[in-house]
Amino acid sequence: xxxxxxxxxxxxxxxxxxxxxxxxxxxxxxxxxxxxxxxxxxxxxxxxxxxxxxxxxxxxxxxxxxxxxxxxxxxxxxxxxxxxxxxxxxxxxxxxxxxxxxxxxxxxxxxxxxxxxxxxxxxxxxxxxxxxxxxxxxxxxxxxxxxxxxxxxxxxxxxx
Numbered sequence: 001x002x003x004x005x006x007x008x009x010x011x012x013x014x015x016x017x018x019x020x021x022x023x024x025x026x027x028x029x030x031x032x033x034x035x036x037x038x039x040x041x042x043x044x045x046x047x048x049x050x051x052x053x054x055x056x057x058x059x060x061x062x063x064x065x066x067x068x069x070x071x072x073x074x075x076x077x078x079x080x081x082x083x084x085x086x087x088x089x090x091x092x093x094x095x096x097x098x099x100x101x102x103x104x105x106x107x108x109x110x111x112x113x114x115x116x117x118x119x120x121x122x123x124x125x126x127x128x129x130x131x132x133x134x135x136x137x138x139x140x141x142x143x144x145x146x147x148x149x150x151x152x153x154x155x156x157x158x159x160x
Contacts, residue, residue, distance in 0.1 A: 002038035004154065005056040006031075006147060009042055009049070009063040015129040016071070016122035016136045020062040023120070023143045030144070037151065050098035054107045058114040058154045060147055061095070064136075065119030072139035073121035074146055079112045116150045118143060 008024030011017045021041045028039045042052055045063075053059045065075055079096045093101070095117075102109050120143050123133040131137070 002036055003056060004037045004058040004060070004151065005053060006037060006039045006060045006062070006151070007042055007049070007052060008040075009045060009061065011043060013128055013130060015124040015127050016120075016132050017064050017125050018130070019064050019120045019122065019132055019136050019140065019143070022132065022137075022140050023062045023118075023147065026140065026144045027147060030148070036155075045095065046093045047098045047101070049095060050102045050107075050109065053099075053109050053115075054102065056110055059110045059116070060150050060154075061115070061117045062143065062147060063117070063119055064122040064125060066122050066125060067119075069121045071121050071123035071133060071135035074139060074143055075119040075121065076146065076150070077117040077119055079115050079117070082117060114154065116154070118146055118150065 006024060006027055008020035010020040012021055024039050024041050031037050031039055042049065049061070067075065079099060082095060099109055099112065099115070120136060120139050123136055
């Protein structure tokens, strides 16, 4: 059974928002046969992302991010370093809030120290396009290498 979940988030029809999906598509090809790792994609954050992590010891989330850095910049983040909830809806909570809620409800979730987030700085998160902007597309191979490095470093760490 897979103990590590690598999940790419995004919308395949919104330019750079699809970068997480593109990174995990490449990772799926490179990690074929790794029974300890599941590589998948999703289109939701918050509570639904937390639900997707149930049963895993470790998780790596790959998504587009907008911080004002140069497009294509890769950010390694932790649950403590990501922004809080942006929506007024109780259904759209931040990942740290969703994980805390899930743990309180008794769900078997990775500990915060076993959750890594890789954000790729986006340039265009509003226009419909099935292609990333050139700077973000150029960052995909680097992001794949970063995820593989995170995965390698996680493998040697205890989960309890």
